Amino acid sequence: MNDNNSMAYAQSDTAQNESAQSSPVQNNSIYAQSSPVQDSPSYTNMPLLQLNDLCKRYPGMGSYMSVFHMNLIIPRGRIIGLLGPNGCGKTTLIKMINGLLTPTSGSVLINGMAPCPATKKVISYLPERTYLDNGMKVSQMVSYFADFYEDFSTEKAYGMLGALGISSDARLKTLSKGTKEKVQLILVMSRQADLFILDEPIAGVDPAARDYILRTIITNYNPGSTILLSTHLISDIENILDDVIFMKNGSLMLYTSVDSIRSQMGKSVDTYFREVYAC
Amino acid sequence: MLGKLLKYEWRGLRFPFLVMMIVLASTTVLTCSVIYTINPNYNEAIPWYSSMALMFSIFLYYFGLIGCSIGLSLIIVIRFYNTCYTDQGYLTHTLPVTTRQILHAKLIAAFVADVLMVLAIAISLFLIIQVTLHHILSFIPEFTYADLMWEISRGIGEFEEIFGIRIGLYFAYLAIYSLIGTIANIVTLFGCVSLGQLYAKHRIIGAILAYFIVQFILQVLAYFASLPMYARMLGTSYNSDFSFFGLMSPTMNLMLFFSVALAVFMYFANMHMLTKRLNLE
Structure with missing residues (x-):
């Protein structure tokens, strides 16, 4: 894993990554430590997620790369925070993992396979947007997920809907934005996927809903699965994270365990994040 | 998976399709009803309200037909755009199916809807022609519907x-x-x-x-x-x-x-x- 990190930094030699290179993190001893990947007993020859020299450049953006030579191996059984400021490439990275964007170069491997129907079977993805069909009823969306995903638990979904008092007969267009987000999260978390990718799951919801969402994530978390969680609201999620990935200007800055940050730096992830990304 | 995609694709199209069928059926019934109010006997003047009603219903029917055929194409295209390229695309493209299956499901559902619409329009036109012929022939005792069919069969020959x-x-x-x-x-x-x-x-x-x-x-x-x-x-x-x-x-x-x-x-x-x-x- 350290090799992967080293590669990411070694290749961060363009102007867009100069700031990342000069960040305080670079001089930090965390890099010298063993990564959480090595600590994981389930790290095998077939990692859950592997990024190999991954780059993404959008058309019309000149030479700027939204994701820049990123190398990463994500093991099973971890809750990982994908952290970074706006525009650092988190969502682009997530889209590439989900097969929603084609990399400019490099590769994404999930269970050793490039994004394809087989990899989509094992990834449960919550985008930052509401992707549900507003014309459908909640129960129809549950049936939709049950039809397409073999690992979807209808009982679990209805249980969570009932606990939140969301009527399964309600049409999605009649629900508030926050309730729609909850429905979406319930659908995503009712799967027994290998990899859960949650893009900003707690952004734009009230603190009570935020608590519920985090509780749902933890309650429905299968120890054999990995959750990759992107957010700005670090203080809210810090306590549930095993590891963190810091991104800056499309590059991987840091991939380490939360415990390492706390023990080595004597700081919370939130405090450390503020230092690293101080404007 | 193609079958499941088709099921949901059809579900997405069926409501607007049903609305258009109702519009088509309503304009057909209205036009047929108005045709019956016309007295085509050449020696009697057609009342102004009757001719106005006929013109109005023909216009309505014409725009109904155009609206249904163009409307269906629009609905098919908008659904394709919404489910593939807007927020709903996040769901569509993360389903465990191939892109080819997604495209084929949309093509097949749209094709079925188009064919059904053509059949519905053909039936509607057939009904209006039949009603018109029967109504006109009811004013010409010396020329029956059977005579007309015989003339048509000669034409086909x-x-x-x-x-x-x-x-x-x-x-x-x-x-x-x-x-x-x-x-x-x-x-x-x-x-x-x-x-x-x-x-x-x-x-x-x-x-x-x-x-x-x-x-x-x-x-x-x-x-x-x-x-x-x-x-x-x-x-x-x-x-x-x-x-x-x-x-x-x-x-x-x-x-x-x-x-x-x-x-x-x-x-x-x-x-x-x-x-x-x-x-x-």
Whole structure:
């Protein structure tokens, strides 16, 4: 894993990554430590997620790369925070993992396979947007997920809907934005996927809903699965994270365990994040 | 998985389709009812309100037909755009299915809806013609419906002589022509939406622009396709060897060929945009 990190930094030699290179993190001893990947007993020859020299450049953006030579191996059984400021490439990275964007170069491997129907079977993805069909009823969306995903638990979904008092007969267009987000999260978390990718799951919801969402994530978390969680609201999620990935200007800055940050730096992830990304 | 995709695709189309069926049925019933209010007896003046009602119902029916056929195409295209390129695309493209299956499901559902709409319009026209004929014939005691059918069957007997093809073959040709044309049209419309994605900041305008460019190209091709027809028409002035079908068929075949060629191009454009160039906002 350290090799992967080293590669990411070694290749961060363009102007867009100069700031990342000069960040305080670079001089930090965390890099010298063993990564959480090595600590994981389930790290095998077939990692859950592997990024190999991954780059993404959008058309019309000149030479700027939204994701820049990123190398990463994500093991099973971890809750990982994908952290970074706006525009650092988190969502682009997530889209590439989900097969929603084609990399400019490099590769994404999930269970050793490039994004394809087989990899989509094992990834449960919550985008930052509401992707549900507003014309459908909640129960129809549950049936939709049950039809397409073999690992979807209808009982679990209805249980969570009932606990939140969301009527399964309600049409999605009649629900508030926050309730729609909850429905979406319930659908995503009712799967027994290998990899859960949650893009900003707690952004734009009230603190009570935020608590519920985090509780749902933890309650429905299968120890054999990995959750990759992107957010700005670090203080809210810090306590549930095993590891963190810091991104800056499309590059991987840091991939380490939360415990390492706390023990080595004597700081919370939130405090450390503020230092690293101080404007 | 294709079956499941088709199920949900049809579910997405069926409500607006049903609304259009109701509109078509209502305008058909209204037009038939108004036709019955007209007294076609030549020696009696038609009341002004009756002729106004007839004109109004014919206009309504005409716009109903146009609205249903254009409306269905719009609904199919909007659904394709929404489910593939807007927020709903996040769900569509993360389903454990191939892009080809997604595209095929949308094509098949749209094709079925289009064919059903054509059948519904044909039935509606048939009903109106039948009602009109029965109503008119009720004022002409000396000429019955059976007489009319006999005249029509005589006309059918002369069809081959005039058109240069047997009536059964001609309608089979038209049916196959229409089915292929319908598929080509759907693929082309989807292709325009997909090509519109290249214009990242104004994707809808891009799609409309792509549609007009495609129509322009088709018009230019139609001009070239009509050349054999004109050549044969000029030739017919001196030599009357060409039947009506003989005159028309080269142009129709060429136009079908151009439409299919364009559709094949658009199919691959769709696949390319949905796989390699997908960039959801």
